[in-house]
Amino acid sequence: MRDALIAHGLTPQPTFDLSRPLDLGNGKMADVKFRVTTLKPNSIPGSDVFYCQHITPELVWRPEWQTHTNGCIGMTRLSINVNDPKAASELYLRAMDVVKLENTEANACIIHLSNFQITLVHETEKPLGMFKLVFGTDSLEKVSDALTQGG
Known part of the structure; x- marks a missing residue:
């Protein structure tokens, strides 16, 4: 992602990984993982744009949470x-x-x-x-x- 943003003349910050525990509701826990790239603050007027890759989308995009x-x-x-x-x-x-x-x-x-x-x-x-x-x-x-x- 960073290389594509740089190629487009933008100034991304270093990419970083995030995770957080998630209670699956059945007595089990899992770690939800993301990879995030942000742009230098104030790069885009009116918004702090960031790019979030869901490493574990099956834990986040669950049908029971989408209604x-x-x-x-x-x-x-x-x-x-x-x-x-x-x-x-x-x-x-x-x-x-x-x-x-x-x-x-x-x-x-x-x-x-x-x-x-x-x-x-x-x-x-x-x-x-x-x-x-x-x-x-x-x-x-x-x-x-x-x-x-x-x-």
């Missing part, structure tokens, strides 16, 4: 306020596997990833940084029920 009563199926969109959306989008292009870049207007760009989109805007009335995260659901009725029941 919620509100029907959430994942994050779909993120909005970030930056000083210069066009300049920031160039850095995001180098840092991510971008499918498409859309210049919507002078003060906004939309970065399309495979299952996610990032909207970079410049809005003077908002502080710089992330300001909106949108989650997808398979049912608005499930969302309504979960909110009504406090779930």
